[in-house]
Amino acid sequence: MQAMQTDAPNAKTVIDAVDVGLTFQTNDGPVHALKDVNLQIAKGDFVSFIGPSGCGKTTFLRAIAALETPTTGALSVNGMTPDEARKSRAYGYVFQAAGLYPWRTIGANIRLPLEIMGYSRTEQLDRIKNVLQLVDLEGFEKKYPWQLSGGMQQRASIARALAFDAGILLMDEPFGALDEIVRDHLNEQLLSLWGRTGKTIGFVTHSIPEAVYLSTRIVVMSPRPGRITDVIESPLPRERPLDIRDTPEFIAVAHRVREGLRAGHLDD
Amino acid sequence: MRSVYPVLVVIAGIVAVWYAAAIWMNTTWTLQQAERAETQLSVAQVVAGSFGQERPRLPMPDQVVAELWETTVERKVTSKRSLIFHAGITLSATLAGFAIGAGLGILLAVGIVHSRVMDMSVMPWAIASQTIPILAIAPMIIVVLNSVGVQGLLPKAVISAYLSFFPVVVGMVKGLRSPDAMQLDLLKTYSANRAQGFWKLRLPASLPYLFASLKIGVAASLVGAIVAELPTGAVRGLGARMLTGSYYGQTIQIWSALFMAAIVAAFLVGLIGVLQRASLARMGMVR
Numbered sequence: 001m002q003a004m005q006t007d008a009p010n011a012k013t014v015i016d017a018v019d020v021g022l023t024f025q026t027n028d029g030p031v032h033a034l035k036d037v038n039l040q041i042a043k044g045d046f047v048s049f050i051g052p053s054g055c056g057k058t059t060f061l062r063a064i065a066a067l068e069t070p071t072t073g074a075l076s077v078n079g080m081t082p083d084e085a086r087k088s089r090a091y092g093y094v095f096q097a098a099g100l101y102p103w104r105t106i107g108a109n110i111r112l113p114l115e116i117m118g119y120s121r122t123e124q125l126d127r128i129k130n131v132l133q134l135v136d137l138e139g140f141e142k143k144y145p146w147q148l149s150g151g152m153q154q155r156a157s158i159a160r161a162l163a164f165d166a167g168i169l170l171m172d173e174p175f176g177a178l179d180e181i182v183r184d185h186l187n188e189q190l191l192s193l194w195g196r197t198g199k200t201i202g203f204v205t206h207s208i209p210e211a212v213y214l215s216t217r218i219v220v221m222s223p224r225p226g227r228i229t230d231v232i233e234s235p236l237p238r239e240r241p242l243d244i245r246d247t248p249e250f251i252a253v254a255h256r257v258r259e260g261l262r263a264g265h266l267d268d
Numbered sequence: 269m270r271s272v273y274p275v276l277v278v279i280a281g282i283v284a285v286w287y288a289a290a291i292w293m294n295t296t297w298t299l300q301q302a303e304r305a306e307t308q309l310s311v312a313q314v315v316a317g318s319f320g321q322e323r324p325r326l327p328m329p330d331q332v333v334a335e336l337w338e339t340t341v342e343r344k345v346t347s348k349r350s351l352i353f354h355a356g357i358t359l360s361a362t363l364a365g366f367a368i369g370a371g372l373g374i375l376l377a378v379g380i381v382h383s384r385v386m387d388m389s390v391m392p393w394a395i396a397s398q399t400i401p402i403l404a405i406a407p408m409i410i411v412v413l414n415s416v417g418v419q420g421l422l423p424k425a426v427i428s429a430y431l432s433f434f435p436v437v438v439g440m441v442k443g444l445r446s447p448d449a450m451q452l453d454l455l456k457t458y459s460a461n462r463a464q465g466f467w468k469l470r471l472p473a474s475l476p477y478l479f480a481s482l483k484i485g486v487a488a489s490l491v492g493a494i495v496a497e498l499p500t501g502a503v504r505g506l507g508a509r510m511l512t513g514s515y516y517g518q519t520i521q522i523w524s525a526l527f528m529a530a531i532v533a534a535f536l537v538g539l540i541g542v543l544q545r546a547s548l549a550r551m552g553m554v555r
Contacts, residue, residue, distance in 0.1 A: 067453055086459055093457040095450050103472045103551035112468065116460045144552040 014168060014200050015041035015064055020073035022059055022226075032225030033059040034070070039219065039228065043167070046194055046201045048211035049219045050257060051264065056226020057204045057219075061170050064202060065093050077168070089117060091168035092161030096176055098153035100145040100160075107132075107141035110160045117164055131159040134193055151182040155189070162197070170202045175210070184242060187213055191240055208261075212236075212254045213245055220257055222264025230260035283329055290326040294318035297325070327520045335524040348504070351528050357505040358493050359532060361421055365428020366489035366536075370482060372429065373436025380437070381444040381470070382462065391441075398434050402427065402492065407499040424505075428492035432485035439481025443474025472551065479544035486536045494529060506532075 022034040034056040041047050049057035062068040063075060066082035077085035085091065092113075100109045107128050114124045132138050135155040145153055154174055161169060175183045187210060194201055205211050211218050212234065220230040235249050244250055298317030302309045309317070319328055327335075336351065343350035376394065379386040406427050413423045447469050455465050497507025506525050513521035548554050 065457055067456060086457065089459070091457070093454070095454065097450060099450050099454055101451075101469070101472070103475075103553050105552065113458045116455070116458045116464050116468070 012043040013040045014043050014078055015039070015202070016074075016076045017060075018074045020060075020063065020070045020075050022056070022063060022068060022070045022072075034063070035225035035227050037073070037226075037228055039231070041200060041202065041217075043200055044198050045217060046203065046215050047217045047219060048203045048205055048215040049221060050205055050208065050211045051221030051226075051261065052206070052223055054223035054226065055221035055264070056223070057221050058172050059226065060221075061172055061202055061204050064168075065091060065170055067093075089164055089166055091170050092164070092166040094154075094158055094161050094169065094171040094174045096173045098145070098150075098157040100153055100156060102145055105142050105144055106137065106148070106156045109145070109156060110163050113160060113164050119164075127163050131162045134162060134196070135159040136189060149182075151178050151186055154178065154186065158190075158193075162193075162199075166199075168200045168202070172204045173206065174203075176206070183207075183210070188242060190214065195238065208254050208257050209245060212250060212257060213240065213242075218253070218257055220260035220264070222261070229264045230256070232256055232260070286326075286329050290324065290328050291315055291318040293325040294321055297321060323517045324519055327523050331520050332523045332527060335520045336527060339524060340528075351506075351509070351524060354504060354506050354509050354525070355528050355532055358490070358497065358507065358529070361424035361493040361496065361505070362428055362486075362490045362532075362536070364421055364425035365430075365492055366432050366486050368425055369429035369432030369489060370436050370485055373433040373481075373485070374440055374478070376433070376437050377440030377444060378466075380441050382466075394434060394437050397430070402431060402495050403498075405430070406495055410496070410499060424493050424496040427496035428489045431492035432489040435481040435484040435488060436478070439477045439484075440474055443477030444470045446477065447473050475551070476544075476548065476553070479540060479548075483537050483540050483544075486540055487533050490529065490533050490536065 017037050017039045020034055020037040021032070024031045024033055037056075037060060049060060051057050059068055063070050064077055064082060066086040069082075075082055078088070078090050080088065080090075100106070101112065104112065110128045110131060111124050114127060119127070128141065132141060135158055137152065137155055137159065140148065140152070140156070145156070148156065158169075158171075158174065175186050178186065190201075191214060203211075203214060216234050216238075218230075218232040218234065219228055220232065221227065222229045232253060234253055236244060236253070295314050295318055298309070298314050298321075301317075302314075318324070320331070324331070339349060339351040343352075345352050345356075347353060376386075376390055380390055381387075409427055409430070410423045413419070413426065451469060451473075452465070455469060460468070494505070494507040494510070497505040498511055502508040503512075506529050509525035510522050513519065513525065545554065
């Protein structure tokens with residue numbers, strides 16, 4: 001496997017889904033959000049989930065985070081149930097909106113999980129300083145969210161998810177609301193952050209270029225019922241300048257993703 | 269400064285309408301007097317007779333202002349004819365009632381948000397309590413409390429609290445429920461407990477709603493305190509001034525007490541506005 005940690009001798013599976021199904025009971029009858037999902041994610045992988053709305057990509061991410069509970073199958077995170085993994089602070093979650101508390105400064109927003117998890121005061125200050133550096137927001141600690149641009153707010157929310165040492169970073173369309181120029185910039189920063197921290201990242205998106213540019217593996221999903229139609233191992237190197245998007249390898253992967261998405265739609 | 273003119277125009281309009289209404293309503297007395305004296309009056313005389321009556325149906329604005337001036341500035345604060353003295357009596361009951369009402373309202377809201385049982389059992393009673401006219405229930409509260417030996421400030425404060433707790437409950441419940449699903453999910457990813465969710469998210473998120481309902485609540489408190497003075501036959505307080513004024517046909521006294529009540533209410537609401545701005549600014553929520 002391509003996306004191995006340099007310091008990890010073997011690709012260790014951190015997320016393991018076997019025949020995972022998730023059915024919501026609604027007034028219009030059951031909705032199969034996920035059906036027979038099988039996927040292993042290794043430590044240090046950058047896995048993107050891509051597909052049209054209703055394909056269950058966000059539901060799967062939420063199931064990993066124990067925000068939803070699968071109705072069938074087995075899902076384990078770090079060898080534990082998702083709920084145990086959540087309690088052992090296995091992951092940080094980044095939502096579509098930055099969701100910073102308007103009454104807290106950027107520093108205090110990043111302090112929020114640290115307060116809840118009971119870190120000491122000095123430890124809190126240390127970590128805030130470190131993660132602000134990681135997302136390139138030094139000097140903004142005392143600013144309030146409304147004083148920052150949308151892209152900066154989303155970076156602050158990534159910093160908040162990184163502040164406690166979770167090995168897994170789950171991101172649900174974190175850059176979906178941002179314009180393309182900001183998004184390119186943040187994608188670049190996210191890759192460099194991933195390179196420096198060696199986190200395992202699960203990333204939900206509906207942008208093909210974003211998925212191909214970022215990921216070591218791309219999981220293509222399709223709706224009704226939500227399922228995996230293709231898993232693509234990216235041949236691209238870990239070091240990725242933005243102009244890698246013009247190379248034939250990149251275009252080939254993007255093409256395969258597009259084909260996978262189209263095949264999913266033909267079922268309708 | 270630009271906004272001064274519209275404000276002045278509106279005030280001038282109100283004063284003009286008031287004068288016109290006062291002239292129209294007070295002519296009856298002037299004409300009756302003339303009839304008894306069997307004299308004929310010109311229009312100018314009738315109009316002039318509407319001014320400066322001792323017991324006008326509707327006092328002229330200048331009479332009310334003069335009465336307010338006399339009873340606030342020219343009387344000693346300790347005098348029973350000082351409106352400041354009476355306003356102070358009502359204000360103390362208002363503040364005590366508001367403290368009880370706001371405190372109770374906040375506690376009830378916290379309970380309602382955290383317990384489904386309380387939501388279903390308390391909320392309907394809180395709503396029902398507000399459908400009962402306060403004038404009907406005020407004498408009963410005073411009689412019941414009096415029978416267990418509670419007199420003075422407290423019965424008035426209880427009635428005042430009865431009116432003010434409701435807006436606080438409603439506003440605070442809305443405020444505590446204002447965080448959206450995403451923010452609650454975020455806390456869940458941290459495995460935060462309910463107490464942490466309350467202190468770190470729900471309570472700060474509710475403050476803008478709380479202040480809005482405190483403004484309504486404090487004005488309702490004042491109304492409650494005034495109403496509480498009516499059935500007790502109180503001799504002190506703004507309500508007592510209005511009541512004695514109506515016994516003796518002292519319309520000027522009634523109107524000046526009404527204005528004093530409005531001034532006190534405006535002062536209280538303004539005070540909460542200042543608190544609101546100060547605390548929201550401290551929280552970084554004022555741009």
